[in-house]
Amino acid sequence: MRRHDFRSDTVTLPTPAMMAAIARAPLGDAARGDDPTVNELERLAAEITGKEEALFLPSGAMANLAALIAHDCRGGEVIVEEAAHIYGSEGGGLSVVAGAIARPIRGERGILAPSVIATAIRGSADLALAPTRLICLENTHNASGGRVMPLEVMAEIHAVARAAGISVHFDGARLFNAAAYLGAPIAALCQYADSVWFALCKGLGGPIGAILAGDAAFMRKARRAAKMLGGGMRQAGLIAAPAIVALQDPYDGHRRDHELARRLARGLAALRPGLLDAPEVQTNIVNCFIDDAAAVTRRLGERGVLAIGRGRKIRFVTHRQVDDVSVDAAIAAFADILEGP
Numbered sequence: 048m049r050r051h052d053f054r055s056d057t058v059t060l061p062t063p064a065m066m067a068a069i070a071r072a073p074l075g076d077a078a079r080g081d082d083p084t085v086n087e088l089e090r091l092a093a094e095i096t097g098k099e100e101a102l103f104l105p106s107g108a109m110a111n112l113a114a115l116i117a118h119d120c121r122g123g124e125v126i127v128e129e130a131a132h133i134y135g136s137e138g139g140g141l142s143v144v145a146g147a148i149a150r151p152i153r154g155e156r157g158i159l160a161p162s163v164i165a166t167a168i169r170g171s172a173d174l175a176l177a178p179t180r181l182i183c184l185e186n187t188h189n190a191s192g193g194r195v196m197p198l199e200v201m202a203e204i205h206a207v208a209r210a211a212g213i214s215v216h217f218d219g220a221r222l223f224n225a226a227a228y229l230g231a232p233i234a235a236l237c238q239y240a241d242s243v244w245f246a247l248c249k250g251l252g253g254p255i256g257a258i259l260a261g262d263a264a265f266m267r268k269a270r271r272a273a274k275m276l277g278g279g280m281r282q283a284g285l286i287a288a289p290a291i292v293a294l295q296d297p298y299d300g301h302r303r304d305h306e307l308a309r310r311l312a313r314g315l316a317a318l319r320p321g322l323l324d325a326p327e328v329q330t331n332i333v334n335c336f337i338d339d340a341a342a343v344t345r346r347l348g349e350r351g352v353l354a355i356g357r358g359r360k361i362r363f364v365t366h367r368q369v370d371d372v373s374v375d376a377a378i379a380a381f382a383d384i385l386e387g388p
């Protein structure tokens with residue numbers, strides 16, 4: 048029985064071209080700046096994001112932590128969307144490791160309103176308050192089903208931050224999915240943030256790693272922070288090489304993935320009213336809502352369809368290694384469970 052794995056876009060395996068690139072990658076000690084493959088990946092990533100410098104890191108969580116530290120957030124407030132990954136899904140590192148205080152704000156389906164942010168910003172005049180240091184954006188927004196923050200909203204939030212003299216950090220784990228949905232270049236989204244990271248191992252289909260980018264002064268502090276966090280890697284060209292393939296020969300299937308997700312959502316919505324609450328699926332994540340999601344997910348798994356179920360929510364993510372057959376299989380398995388005894 049073929050397995051259809053919708054648990055995450057992180058489950059994709061490296062392509063033959065990526066494996067071949069690993070075998071021929073020139074290597075060195077990356078922590079000393081000596082690995083030509085890592086240096087090439089960082090150069091390429093800086094170019095694509097439109098930032099002065101980029102840094103290759105093992106994970107997105109480390110990129111977020113390095114950014115919080117480099118933005119001097121210790122003892123200050125960081126404005127986050129209430130369901131943001133950096134706040135709710137990284138073990139509290141924002142406080143425990145970076146020493147920052149989260150200021151969660153509810154967005155409209157994950158999308159923060161610039162006017163609400165403006166009123167939440169605290170200055171440093173009142174000695175009793177922890178001043179706001181940073182605004183964190185997440186695009187696409189994972190928890191709300193891959194929602195895309197429009198460019199105008201990013202621009203307005205950036206302007207609010209500038210007026211208050213604080214910085215913007217952009218969690219772009221799925222930046223390429225957002226850009227594909229908006230039909231905009233990657234740099235067009237990144238221009239509204241002082242720092243940005245994106246995953247090499249999600250929508251892009253690479254095996255490992257994240258890129259953090261920003262201006263030279265910020266990146267010097269971020270490199271120091273990453274080293275402190277244990278992110279100084281040695282012959283990291285081994286994992287940078289497939290990432291270069293992912294960037295140079297960018298996976299052009301994001302629109303296909305989004306269309307698959309929309310078809311899955313339509314199919315599920317037709318099975319039972321109320322199963323989907325989102326009016327539209329924009330990118331590659333479909334959330335559906337049902338009692339005892341964990342049990343339903345287990346029964347989907349018995350039918351070869353893997354997803355993640357927690358509480359009342361089941362999450363499906365589309366990516367390079369699922370297709371129309373997978374979507375049909377998922378809808379049929381779900382129908383079977385709903386009809387079942």
Ligand SMILES: *Cc1c(COP(=O)(O)O)cnc(C)c1O
Pocket residue numbers: 105106107108109132133185187189218220221246257
């Ligand atoms: C996956 C993800 C992260 C964390 O990335 P890791 O590489 O798993 O540490 C952060 N933010 C968002 C929005 C994510 O989807």
